Amino acid sequence: NAGVMQNPRHLxxxxxxxxxxxxxxxxGHSHVYWYRQLPEEGxxxxxxxxxxxxxxxxxxxxxxxxxxxPKEGPSILRxxxxxxxxxxxxxxxxxxxxxxxxxNTIYFGxxxxxxxx
Amino acid sequence: xxxxxxxxxxxxxSEGASLELRCNYSYGAxxxxxxxxQSPGQGLQLLLKYFSGDTLVQGIKGFEAEFKRSxxxxxxRKPSVHWSDAAEYFCAVGGLMNTGFQKLVFGTxxxxxxxx
Numbered sequence: 001n002a003g004v005m006q007n008p009r010h011l012x013x014x015x016x017x018x019x020x021x022x023x024x025x026x027x028g029h030s031h032v033y034w035y036r037q038l039p040e041e042g043x044x045x046x047x048x049x050x051x052x053x054x055x056x057x058x059x060x061x062x063x064x065x066x067x068x069x070p071k072e073g074p075s076i077l078r079x080x081x082x083x084x085x086x087x088x089x090x091x092x093x094x095x096x097x098x099x100x101x102x103x104n105t106i107y108f109g110x111x112x113x114x115x116x117x
Numbered sequence: 118x119x120x121x122x123x124x125x126x127x128x129x130x131s132e133g134a135s136l137e138l139r140c141n142y143s144y145g146a147x148x149x150x151x152x153x154x155q156s157p158g159q160g161l162q163l164l165l166k167y168f169s170g171d172t173l174v175q176g177i178k179g180f181e182a183e184f185k186r187s188x189x190x191x192x193x194r195k196p197s198v199h200w201s202d203a204a205e206y207f208c209a210v211g212g213l214m215n216t217g218f219q220k221l222v223f224g225t226x227x228x229x230x231x232x233x
Contacts, residue, residue: 035221042121042207042223043161056220091160095219106211106221108153110160 004109005074006092012115019079019086021112025094032075033106034067037089049075082116089113119144121210123224130198131232138193138227140182140208149211149219150191152182155226156204164206167191178202203231 005024013019025032030050035043036059045059049069060067064082069075079086093108120143130136142148149168153161165176172184182193191208205228211221 033221035223042225043209043221045220045222048220105163105166106151106219107163108161113158 004092004094004107006090006109006112008112009110010113010115012117013082014117015083016081019082019114021077021079021090021092021114023075023077023092023094023109025075025092026107029094029096029107031095032069033093033095034075034077035091035093035108037091037111039088043091046077079114082114084116087114087116119148119210119212119220119222121208121222121224123206123208123227125227126225127228127230129230129232132200133197136193136195136198136202136229138206138208138229140191140193140224141189142191142208142210143189144210144212146212150182150184151209151211151221152176152180152191152193153207153209154204155207161207164193198229198231200231200233203229205229 004026007022032049034046036046037043047060047067048056052071064080066078089111091108091111093106095106122141124139151166152164154164155161164180165174165182167174167184175181180195182191184191205226207226208224209221211219
C-alpha cells in the first residue's frame with residue numbers, strides 16, 4: 001500500500017527557470033494539500049485541491065505559483081521564474097474524503113527539495 | 118485564527134531519560150491535534166493524533182500526548198528516550214473549514230538531541 005508519492009525528491013533550478021513538482025496521493029484519497037517548509041521553519045499551508053478543483057489557495061503566493069489536480073494523473077505544483085527565495089522543501093499530503101464533524105488524518109509524502117541557484 | 122506555539126527550539130535529553138515536548142495552540146473550536154516527527158531530509162511521520170474522547174492518546178514508538186483544554190496544550194511525552202528519537206518534532210492543529218477540508222497549522226518545531 002504505497003503512501004503519498006512525490007517526485008522529484010531533489011530538484012535544482014537556475015533563477016528564472018520553471019519547477020514542476022508532482023504528487024500522487026495515497027490510494028483512495030481524493031484530497032491533496034501542498035505545504036512549504038522554508039529552512040529552519042515549520043510547514044506552511046499553500047493550497048488544497050480535490051480532483052479538478054482548487055478548494056482553497058489562501059496560502060499560495062499571488063504570482064508565479066500554481067497548482068492543479070487533474071482528473072487523471074498526479075497533482076502538480078508549478079513554480080514559474082523561480083527565485084532564490086523559492087528554495088524550500090515542498091510537501092504534498094493527502095487524506096480521504098472529509099466527513100463533516102470529524103477529522104481525518106493527513107498523510108505526508110517524503111517531500112521535494114527545491115534548490116534555486 | 119489558528120496558531121501553534123512550540124516554545125522550545127532545541128532540547129537535549131540523555132538517552133534513557135524522560136522527555137516532554139511542549140505545544141500550545143490557539144483555536145476557536147474543538148481542535149484536531151497532531152504530532153509529527155521529521156528526520157533530516159525526510160518527510161513527516163505521524164506519531165499520534167487527537168480528535169475527541171480520551172484526552173491521553175497513545176502513539177507509535179512509545180510516545181503519548183495529553184490534551185488539556187484548560188491550558189490549550191497538547192504536550193508530547195516519552196518515558197525513556199532512545200538515540201533514534203533524535204529528530205525534529207512538529208505539533209499541528211487542524212480544523213474543518215467552511216469549504217469542508219481540514220487545514221493544518223504547524224508549530225515551528227522542536228529539535229531533539231539525544232546525548233549518550
